[in-house]
Amino acid sequence: MTIGDEIIPYEERRSVRYRRITLSVLADRVRISAPKNASTKQLEELLHTKQTWILKHWLESQEMQHRPVRQYIDGGKFPYQGQVIELSIRRHAHTSIRVTLEGQVLVVHLPHDLPDYGRLSNVQEAVMAWYKVQARSVFTNKIEEQEKLMQVTHHDFRLKDQKTRWGSCSSKGNLNLNWRIIMAPEEVIDYLIIHELAHLTHPNHSEKFWQRVAVFMPEYPLWRRWLKDHGHELSLDS
Ligand SMILES: [Zn+2]
Secondary structure (H helix, E strand, O other): OEEOOEEOOEEEEEEOOOOOOEEEEOOOOEEEEEEOOOOHHHHHHHHHHOHHHHHHHHHHHHHHHHOOOOOOOOOOEEEEOOEEEEEEEEEEOOOOOEEEEEOOEEEEEEEOOOOHHHHHHHHHHHHHHHHHHHHHHHHHHHHHHHHHHHOOOOOEEEEEOOOOOOEEEOOOOEEEEEHHHHHOOHHHHHHHHHHHHHOOOOOOOOHHHHHHHHHHOOOHHHHHHHHHHHHHHOOOOO
16 A cells, blocks of 8 residues: 555455454555455545544554664764764773764773673663763854854754754744754754754745745755655664
C-alpha cells in the first residue's frame, strides 16, 4: 500500500478465528487481520481512515530499527560535522577524564585507576559532554557569522537536549538549537541556523519566510530533506 510517497508492504490475513478487523504495524509490514466474512470494502475503509495512524507508526518503527547503536569501545564510529570519527580509549596518569579530537580520532583519556565497572558509562558521558561543548562553540561562531549576513541579532542562545526538535526561535529572539545537530553535515547546521534566524523576520513558515531562507541558502531544500531523512541517525545512544 502507498501512503503519501511511502510504500508500505502489506499483508491481509483472514480467519474464522478473528472476530473483528485489526491493524498491526510490524517491523517489515503492516498486517490487517479480518474475519472470513468481512468485505473488501470494510477493509479498504478501515485502511483509509487509519492512514495517518499507519504512516506515523510505520515511520516510527522504521526509524527505531535504523537508529544506530553507538559502541563506546576502541574503534567505535561516531558522526561529527558530517565526518566519521573513531573512538580510541587510553589510560592516563591524571585523575579526570579528558576527551580530545586528534585528526579523525576521538581520544578518551581515562584515569588509570578508574575501575572497569565504571568505564562504559564514564566514556559515554564524557563523549556526550565533549559533543555539547563543540556544539556550543561551533553554533556560536556560525550564528555570529550568519547574523552579519542576515543583519539580524538574537537575544539569547541556548543549547537544547530534545529528541525530536532541532531548533526554535521566539519572537523575542530567544534562539534554541539541539546539540545533536553537531553530528550532521555542516550544510545542515548552516541551514538550521539560517532557518531559525529567518524567524526573527518572519515568525512563521510562510512563503516569505522560505524565500528569505533561500536568499541565504538557495539549495536549502536539499538539507531540509537530509534532516527529515537522517535526523534520527543523529544519536549517541548506546
Ligand atoms: Zn521554523
